[in-house]
Amino acid sequence: MLLQAANSVRESVAPMPASAKSAASSSLLLTENRQSIGGPPPLMEKLTLRERETVLKQGRRKVLNRGQTLFSQGARHDGIFLVESGRIRVFYTSPLGREITLAYWHVGNFVGGPEVFDTGTHQWSGVAYSNCSVVHLPGKELRALVAEIPALAIGLIEGLSFKGKCYSALAQMLGTRSITQRLAHLLLQLVELYGVHDPDGTVIAAAFTHADIAHMVGATRQWVTISLKRMQEKQIVLTKRSQIVVCRPDILEEMRGQAAD
Missing domain, CATH: 2.60.120.10 (Jelly Rolls)
Structure with missing residues (x-):
């Protein structure tokens, strides 16, 4: 044994x-x-x-x-x-x-x-x-x-x-980083760790809820949900089968370098 x-x-x-x-x-x-x-x-x-x-x-x-x-x-x-x-x-x-x-x-x-x-x-x-x-x-x-x-x-x-x-x-x-910067940074990190090619971009092949993400970036679940919805409206990310697909990592790179929420 x-x-x-x-x-x-x-x-x-x-x-x-x-x-x-x-x-x-x-x-x-x-x-x-x-x-x-x-x-x-x-x-x-x-x-x-x-x-x-x-x-x-x-x-x-x-x-x-x-x-x-x-x-x-x-x-x-x-x-x-x-x-x-x-x-x-x-x-x-x-x-x-x-x-x-x-x-x-x-x-x-x-x-x-x-x-x-x-x-x-x-x-x-x-x-x-x-x-x-x-x-x-x-x-x-x-x-x-x-x-x-x-x-x-x-x-x-x-x-x-x-x-x-x-x-x-x-x-x-x-x-030193705004919540928006931290969220963008985390999404890019998740892509690097768990990213899988998808026709719409890169799917994060890991089961993290909005609450999980909120606890990582120091925000509320509601804030994360609203922020991801706004990103989806701008076609930066896409929610597919309860997973997040990153469509525009270049924009996330810009977001994590910004100074304000």
Whole structure:
């Protein structure tokens, strides 16, 4: 069972060409750094098969259905979760109940930071955006593992560094870009990650609702719906079978460079 799980992780962390990335295999975060699109290197990418088996033996597998909470903002923290399948949405909730999505993390990534051991409380929440399987690595066991396996320690440091840069970039975008700019930027990013050729343009082959998009750009669902309707009237985008087709990426490029809503 553990060997099968190790092989599963090995397959999931193998390098994948950008053209082959799908909605199930690419992380999503709002960033202007093109090198960050698609997510960080998988946590156990540099581990040997034996090292991966050692790590997985200390883990506790958990299966979640879509919408199920993995960890909650303010709850006691204990270790991290390695994503084996599906996708985890990580988000912050304000005292007034407003949500901002920090990222969607995919297979090979870990969630539950920035603390990775067994102290403090969670700074944000994580929920299953699709049916998921994760491996919980408790803080005490994880601390012992990083002392034993240097490659795992390096993977944690690289992952935390990546997340820190991305969350900093998100804060900068929220503070310096208008909502319209952020929406245009996100649509172009979705095209790059999930774009599939369509007679009318490029269809975003991923299931993101208007509420999902709103949580990514820091707007309301109503604002996103109205904005996409206006874009459709101008033939910039087209809604087809609940999916968004980008018809004029050149105009979106201009929009994300504008200074006002």
